[in-house]
Every structure is written in structure tokens, then in C-alpha cells.
Amino acid sequence: MAQAEVFETDFWKDANLRKVWDEIVPGEPRKTLPYVLTREAIQLYCRSVGENHPLYFDEAYAKASPYGGLIAPPSIHILLMFSCTPADDWMRTPGTVNAGQSWSYNVPARPGDTITLQARALDKFIKRERLFVVHDNVFFNQRGDVICSGRGQTIRPM
Amino acid sequence: MTTSFDKLSTGDTIDGPSFAVSRESIRLFCDGSLDYNPLHLDDNYMKNSFGKTNFGGIIMHGMNNFGLITRMLTDWAYPAGAIHRRLETRWVKPVKPGDTIQPVGIIKAKQTTEKSRWVLIDVLVKNQNDEKVAVGEAMVEFPLTA
Numbered sequence: 001m002a003q004a005e006v007f008e009t010d011f012w013k014d015a016n017l018r019k020v021w022d023e024i025v026p027g028e029p030r031k032t033l034p035y036v037l038t039r040e041a042i043q044l045y046c047r048s049v050g051e052n053h054p055l056y057f058d059e060a061y062a063k064a065s066p067y068g069g070l071i072a073p074p075s076i077h078i079l080l081m082f083s084c085t086p087a088d089d090w091m092r093t094p095g096t097v098n099a100g101q102s103w104s105y106n107v108p109a110r111p112g113d114t115i116t117l118q119a120r121a122l123d124k125f126i127k128r129e130r131l132f133v134v135h136d137n138v139f140f141n142q143r144g145d146v147i148c149s150g151r152g153q154t155i156r157p158m
Numbered sequence: 159m160t161t162s163f164d165k166l167s168t169g170d171t172i173d174g175p176s177f178a179v180s181r182e183s184i185r186l187f188c189d190g191s192l193d194y195n196p197l198h199l200d201d202n203y204m205k206n207s208f209g210k211t212n213f214g215g216i217i218m219h220g221m222n223n224f225g226l227i228t229r230m231l232t233d234w235a236y237p238a239g240a241i242h243r244r245l246e247t248r249w250v251k252p253v254k255p256g257d258t259i260q261p262v263g264i265i266k267a268k269q270t271t272e273k274s275r276w277v278l279i280d281v282l283v284k285n286q287n288d289e290k291v292a293v294g295e296a297m298v299e300f301p302l303t304a
Contacts, residue, residue, distance in 0.1 A: 009194040048183070048190030049225035050175060053233060066239070074242050075228035078221045082192035094196045095208060098220040100248030100294075105241075157208065 008087050017088035021131040021156040024090060024121045030135075032117040035083040039111035042072045045079045071108035077148050080109070080139055084117035091135070095157030099132065103150035107141070114142040122151070131156040160237040163275045163300035166265055172279070174230030174261030179218050181255045187222050195219075218253040223283045223292040227261045231279070231296055234263070240277075240300045247281070247294030258286045263296065275300040 008014070046056050051073050054061040062070045085091060109115060116139070123134040133154055139147040177183075188194050196203040197217055204215050224247050231242045253259055260283065267278040276299055283292040 007192055009188075009192075011194050011196060045190040045225075048187040049222060049229055050177060051225075051229050053229075053236065055236065073225075073228060073232060074245075075221075075225045078191045078193070078225060092195070094203070096195060097197070097208065098249065100246075101221070101224065102244070102246035104244045155208075 007083070011092050011094050014087045014092075015094060018093045019090045020093075021124065021133065021158075024124055024133055026121045026123050026134075028120060030089060030119040030121070031086050032084050032119055033086055035080065035115045037072065037076070037080070037083075037109055037111060037113045037115050039070065041079065041083070042070075042076060042109075042111055045076060046073060049075070067108065069110060071110050074103070074105045074108070074148065076109050077103060077137070077139055077150060080115055080117065081137065084115060084139070085119070090133075090156075091154070093157060097155040097157075099153040099155050101150055101152035103148050105148045106146045109139070109141065109147045113147075115147070116140045131158060161234065161240075162238055163240075163268065163277065166268060166277060168265055168267065170265040172230060172234050172263035172265075174226065174263065174283075175233075176258060176260045177222075177226050179222075179253055179255055179257045179259060181216070184216065184218050184222075184255065187219050187225075191219065191221065193219055193221070213252055213254075215254060218255075218257075220247075220249040220292070223247065223249065223253070223259070223261070226259065227263075227281050227283065227292070227294065227296070230261045230263060231281075231298060235298050238300065239303070240298050242296070243276075243299045244297035245281070245294060246296075247292055249292050251285070251289055251291045253285065253291050257291075259283050259291060261292075266295070274302060 119137040138149040263279045269276045279296040
């Protein structure tokens with residue numbers, strides 16, 4: 001599976017490979033990578049926002065719940081955005097400022113899911129001397145079910 | 159107290175969890191989200207200006223607000239058998255180490271559709287000075303069986 005074995009945490013390293021605002025073509029698909037979501041990754045994300053619901057941590061509780069097993073919190077797409085894209089993706093450009101997002105949720109992501117992403121820039125514009133890109137994204141599980149879909153705006157570094 | 163669609167009224171509030179922001183909490187969010195943008199890590203880099211903006215130091219990820227609002231909504235919805243379906247947010251003010259933030263939800267409207275029931279919620283996150291740092295709206299489904 002084409003998946004980075006070690007996540008590069010130095011976002012400067014491949015900075016010269018990433019598209020700048022001028023090169024981003026609205027409508028063009030972004031390169032994405034399938035990603036196996038682990039229980040450990042879910043729980044690390046949960047800890048970073050103080051999520052402690054037993055649906056994410058307690059297998060017996062989750063199994064007896066309507067969800068029938070452990071799930072990830074809906075906001076797990078925050079992690080998936082980076083785990084499903086390669087190091088040269090422009091979302092990683094240092095200085096990229098998030099200007100707001102909207103997400104719709106269908107089925108929960110679960111530990112063990114192989115997650116895929118379909119993503120692209122949808123639009124770009126200039127407002128008050130700032131360079132904006134609108135991105136849209138849909139995450140799927142290995143059965144082809146939509147997990148969530150979302151749209152966001154980033155202000156590109158100049 | 160567990161809520162239900164019938165009991166909810168416009169103006170009802172949902173109190174979210176208080177969250178202390180520190181360099182360590184921001185670093186943990188980098189690890190949890192894999193977002194290692196130097197905006198959240200690198201003090202020297204943050205001495206620069208970004209267009210017309212100078213943040214004066216590292217800032218919390220905007221999506222940390224998003225994750226905290228989500229936590230408030232799901233902790234409120236799960237016991238009622240309700241499902242968090244949508245969240246839209248925008249950031250109003252940067253959040254920095256030393257800040258304490260707290261999300262709140264305010265019921266805006268209830269809507270019944272052909273096959274389900276929905277609650278629209280205004281959400282906002284405030285800091286310790288009662289300043290809004292993030293605003294948005296959410297939609298929670300209360301299935302007819304809930």
C-alpha cells in the first residue's frame with residue numbers, strides 16, 4: 001500500500017515541492033494516500049482535545065452501544081487530512097492559515113478502517129490582499145461508505 | 159441531564175468543557191492531528207508577519223477549537239441517541255498559550271423533515287476574557303426513534 005511509513009514532521013523539508021497559490025488549479029484532484037486508522041492514532045487525537053468518551057476508549061462499552069464497537073470522534077478528519085495526503089501536499093505549506101471549515105458526517109470512522117480521501121481545490125480568490133484557496137474533501141471507508149465531507153478555506157502564505 | 163428533541167427550546171444552552179491552552183497542549187495537538195505547521199511550533203518563525211498580521215508568538219491550531227466544539231456536541235448528543243451531523247466554524251481571534259477556552263452551544267431552531275428531526279445550534283468559543291475566539295453553527299439529528 002502506498003503509505004508513508006514515517007510521517008515527516010518537519011514541514012519545511014519538502015516546502016519547495018509544494019504548489020504555491022499561483023500553481024493551484026481549482027478542480028484538479030489532490031494526490032492522496034490510503035491510510036489505516038489505528039486505535040492508537042484515534043486515542044492520541046482524542047487526548048489532544050480532551051476527548052474521553054468511552055465510545056472511543058472502552059471496547060466493552062462501545063460493543064454494547066448502538067455503535068456496536070469502538071468508533072472515532074467525528075472530528076477525526078482533522079488527523080485524516082494530514083494522514084491521507086503526501087508530504088508535498090500544499091495543505092502542509094508553512095504559514096498556511098485556516099480561515100474556517102464546514103463538515104458533514106455520515107458514518108463514523110472506526111479503528112482498523114482503511115480510509116481514502118478524494119480532495120481538490122475547488123476555488124481560489126484574492127480578498128483584502130490575501131490569497132485564499134477553497135478546498136473540498138470526502139473521506140471514505142474500505143466499503144466505500146462516506147465517512148464525512150467537508151469544505152474549508154485557507155489563506156496562503158505570500 | 160439527558161436531553162430530548164421534544165424537551166428542547168430555542169435559547170437553551172449547552173456548556174462545553176473548559177480547556178487550558180499551553181505550549182504542551184498545542185504540541186500534543188500537533189502529534190494528535192499530524193499538523194506540524196510552524197505557526198504552532200516555531201517562535202522564531204512567528205516573529206514574522208503574515209501579510210498584514212503579526213501573531214507575536216505561536217498560536218493554537220484553529221481546528222483545536224473545532225475538536226473541542228465537537229467534543230461538546232457529541233457528549234451532549236450521545237446520551238440522547240442523537241447524532242452530530244454538521245459543524246461549520248470560523249476563527250475570530252487567535253488563541254495562545256496561557257489562554258483558557260470554553261465552547262458553548264445555543265439552540266437556534268428545531269426542524270422536522272420527512273424522515274427525521276434536526277436541531278440547529280449556534281456555537282461559539284470564548285477565552286478567559288469573555289472574548290469570542292471562534293463562532294459557527296452545528297446540526298444534530300434526533301432520529302424518530304430517539
